Amino acid sequence: MNIVSANAGYAAAHAASLAAPETYWAKAAEGIDWDQRWDRVFDPATGPYGRWFPGARMNTSFNCLDRHVAAGRGDQPALIFDSAMTGRVESFSYRQLTERTAKVAGALAALGVAQGDRVVIYMPMVPEAAIAMLACARLGAIHSVVFGGFAAAELAARIADARPKAIVSASCGLEPGRVVQYKPLLDLAIEMSPHKPDACLILQRPQAQAAMTAGRDHDFAQAEAAAAPHAPVSVAATDPLYVLYTSGTTGRPKGVVRDNGGHAVALHNSMRMIYGMQPGDVYWAASDVGWVVGHSYIVYAPLLAGCTSVMYEGKPVGTPDAGAFWRVCAQHGVKVLFTAPTAMRAIKQQDPEGKLLAGYDLSKLEALFLAGERCDPPTAVWAADLLGLPVVDHWWQTETGWAITAGFREFGLFPVKPGSGGRASPGYDLQVLDDDGHLLEAGKTGNLCVRLPLPPACAPTLWENDAGYISAYVSDFPGWYRSGDAGVIDADGDVWVMGRTDDIINVAGHRLSTGSMEEVLASHHDVAECAVIGAKDELKGQTPVGLVVLKYGVNRDPAVICTELVALVRERIGPVAAFRDARVVTRLPKTRSGKILRATIRRIADHEAYTVPPTIEDPAVLEEIGKVLG
Numbered sequence: 135m136n137i138v139s140a141n142a143g144y145a146a147a148h149a150a151s152l153a154a155p156e157t158y159w160a161k162a163a164e165g166i167d168w169d170q171r172w173d174r175v176f177d178p179a180t181g182p183y184g185r186w187f188p189g190a191r192m193n194t195s196f197n198c199l200d201r202h203v204a205a206g207r208g209d210q211p212a213l214i215f216d217s218a219m220t221g222r223v224e225s226f227s228y229r230q231l232t233e234r235t236a237k238v239a240g241a242l243a244a245l246g247v248a249q250g251d252r253v254v255i256y257m258p259m260v261p262e263a264a265i266a267m268l269a270c271a272r273l274g275a276i277h278s279v280v281f282g283g284f285a286a287a288e289l290a291a292r293i294a295d296a297r298p299k300a301i302v303s304a305s306c307g308l309e310p311g312r313v314v315q316y317k318p319l320l321d322l323a324i325e326m327s328p329h330k331p332d333a334c335l336i337l338q339r340p341q342a343q344a345a346m347t348a349g350r351d352h353d354f355a356q357a358e359a360a361a362a363p364h365a366p367v368s369v370a371a372t373d374p375l376y377v378l379y380t381s382g383t384t385g386r387p388k389g390v391v392r393d394n395g396g397h398a399v400a401l402h403n404s405m406r407m408i409y410g411m412q413p414g415d416v417y418w419a420a421s422d423v424g425w426v427v428g429h430s431y432i433v434y435a436p437l438l439a440g441c442t443s444v445m446y447e448g449k450p451v452g453t454p455d456a457g458a459f460w461r462v463c464a465q466h467g468v469k470v471l472f473t474a475p476t477a478m479r480a481i482k483q484q485d486p487e488g489k490l491l492a493g494y495d496l497s498k499l500e501a502l503f504l505a506g507e508r509c510d511p512p513t514a515v516w517a518a519d520l521l522g523l524p525v526v527d528h529w530w531q532t533e534t535g536w537a538i539t540a541g542f543r544e545f546g547l548f549p550v551k552p553g554s555g556g557r558a559s560p561g562y563d564l565q566v567l568d569d570d571g572h573l574l575e576a577g578k579t580g581n582l583c584v585r586l587p588l589p590p591a592c593a594p595t596l597w598e599n600d601a602g603y604i605s606a607y608v609s610d611f612p613g614w615y616r617s618g619d620a621g622v623i624d625a626d627g628d629v630w631v632m633g634r635t636d637d638i639i640n641v642a643g644h645r646l647s648t649g650s651m652e653e654v655l656a657s658h659h660d661v662a663e664c665a666v667i668g669a670k671d672e673l674k675g676q677t678p679v680g681l682v683v684l685k686y687g688v689n690r691d692p693a694v695i696c697t698e699l700v701a702l703v704r705e706r707i708g709p710v711a712a713f714r715d716a717r718v719v720t721r722l723p724k725t726r727s728g729k730i731l732r733a734t735i736r737r738i739a740d741h742e743a744y745t746v747p748p749t750i751e752d753p754a755v756l757e758e759i760g761k762v763l764g
């Protein structure tokens with residue numbers, strides 16, 4: 135493994151960021167072009183814990199695009215779209231991306247979208263998805279991107295909460311072996327939502343033609359062609375740039391808000407500090423624009439930093455083979471690749487000796503960054519040995535928008551400890567607290583918490599829901615942000631993230647709520663009660679398993695009921711839930727007060743040792759669970 139000594143520069147930067155956060159972030163803010171500078175760097179009195187850069191004005195799209203054209207980067211590729219699904223590769227220079235964004239902003243404005251309006255974007259991985267996001271940013275409109283793998287009901291819930299003026303979508307997405315028709319899902323979602331958008335902008339892809347609703351739906355290409363380019367609108371740094379819904383502990387998704395100014399500052403800073411990127415370098419986040427990684431590192435950060443961003447429509451394996459990632463890296467001269475551990479596991483499973491690497495020139499690739507779930511050490515070591523490069527696991531969340539812990543290429547990476555997520559990023563005072571809120575010493579496992587205030591780019595609140603933000607993140611331990619992850623910080627300061635303390639699971643790097651799956655199972659007419667847990671999975675890290683107790687008197691074939699339950703979750707939540715395993719049991723293990731012992735069920739499913747909880751109502755029930763999950 136390539137071990138590079140950690141640089142004292144990290145310790146100095148981290149210490150400086152905590153000792154004088156306003157000085158640290160004011161300096162980082164020099165990387166952004168402001169229309170008006172801030173009144174103060176941080177105002178602790180506004181919002182659930184304060185706001186960064188109040189009084190400042192800027193435009194994120196201008197900072198991602200126009201300023202680079204003005205600085206002479208107009209002909210440099212800004213976005214390279216590579217579709218393994220269609221074989222299409224298309225490069226957009228900064229000038230071209232600016233022009234297209236300005237026109238799409240004009241098209242949205244012509245449909246009545248103005249500053250502060252919400253725009254839902256439900257799109258596959260096509261350049262127009264990034265352009266639509268940047269076009270919203272240009273207008274000061276607030277985009278809310280919904281991942282394409284969600285079903286109509288999930289999309290409807292997001293439309294209902296965000297109340298968009300317009301929706302941007304496409305006729306279809308492309309998954310291996312099937313064309314996913316987006317438009318019928320969108321039509322159904324709009325029908326289900328109490329809120330209706332005024333207009334929809336639909337990208338017709340050649341693989342499927344969407345039926346258009348007269349008066350509401352507009353053709354993306356025609357609207358773009360007819361539009362007048364729109365100039366960037368100056369917005370307050372504290373105005374929302376986007377709302378991204380993510381799984382919470384209830385079935386209702388949480389609308390994580392990102393502001394404009396702090397987001398631009400922290401993401402721009404991260405490109406150099408964490409990933410070691412310079413303007414003109416090629417960066418590839420192999421994720422999806424529907425997830426936070428896609429927002430931050432396919433669209434915003436690489437463009438803020440004047441880099442070239444690669445956008446990939448395809449999978450790590452099967453499109454056409456497990457060499458796809460190496461092909462893309464070689465073809466586009468990628469310097470840093472960022473993906474989820476599950477993608478590496480998929481490649482390792484199909485090509486364990488890395489034979490498909492041969493023939494690709496990866497001389498430009500300098501590091502592999504992983505996030506979305508903890509990377510298991512064998513996969514991290516495999517990738518590092520195969521590539522002969524540093525492999526950096528870094529921990530973050532939709533809520534933070536950038537890494538809470540990482541390795542930092544600017545300072546020299548830390549000695550490699552496979553399984554660790556690195557050290558706290560400058561700006562984060564990360565500590566471990568016990569359940570009573572007391573600080574724990576190094577080596578002790580507890581709740582990973584960040585002392586408030588969170589650094590710029592972290593969510594200042596939830597969409598129209600300060601109270602929800604406070605109860606979800608900052609009320610349990612006053613003065614702290616509770617991450618919802620458990621972990622330990624060792625004596626070197628390296629952080630080991632052990633997993634969630636709530637019912638959120640990570641399936642193939644996708645964050646899902648078992649609570650929302652339970653809601654779906656419980657709605658089946660034959661189900662009396664149920665529990666969904668995340669069981670260990672070789673490829674996807676975790677997969678959901680549902681245990682259901684049938685209502686008294688139901689005598690239908692349990693196998694048929696289980697098939698119906700699998701179909702129901704797919705229909706209500708979407709294929710991304712990857713819910714394929716439902717089993718019938720006669721009882722669920724519960725405490726005497728009626729709480730289902732999900733952690734014990736998970737341990738049984740994972741064949742881990744467990745102690746019978748003293749509060750259990752009837753220990754005999756565990757025997758049946760063992761047999762059913764065995």
Ligand code: COA
Nearest residue numbers: 282283309314420421427473474476480506642643709710
């Ligand atoms: N639109 C529609 N359907 C989608 C979709 C999308 N954007 N993304 C995934 N799906 C579907 C898949 O086709 C699959 O459907 P199926 O049940 O009919 O097979 C289902 O959702 C589950 O998808 P996934 O969990 O991704 O499994 P997979 O077998 O298709 O692929 C991997 C497995 C490991 C290759 C894939 O999960 C992967 O590349 N993961 C990386 C995740 C990632 O980038 N996360 C972002 C955090 S950095």
Ligand code: AMP
Nearest residue numbers: 505506507508528529530531532631645
């Ligand atoms: P998301 O909001 O989708 O990015 O998911 C965030 C959650 O994914 C975190 O709370 C963690 O549980 C998990 N996660 C993300 N990255 C890592 C990592 N590098 N190591 C461990 N867990 C991670």
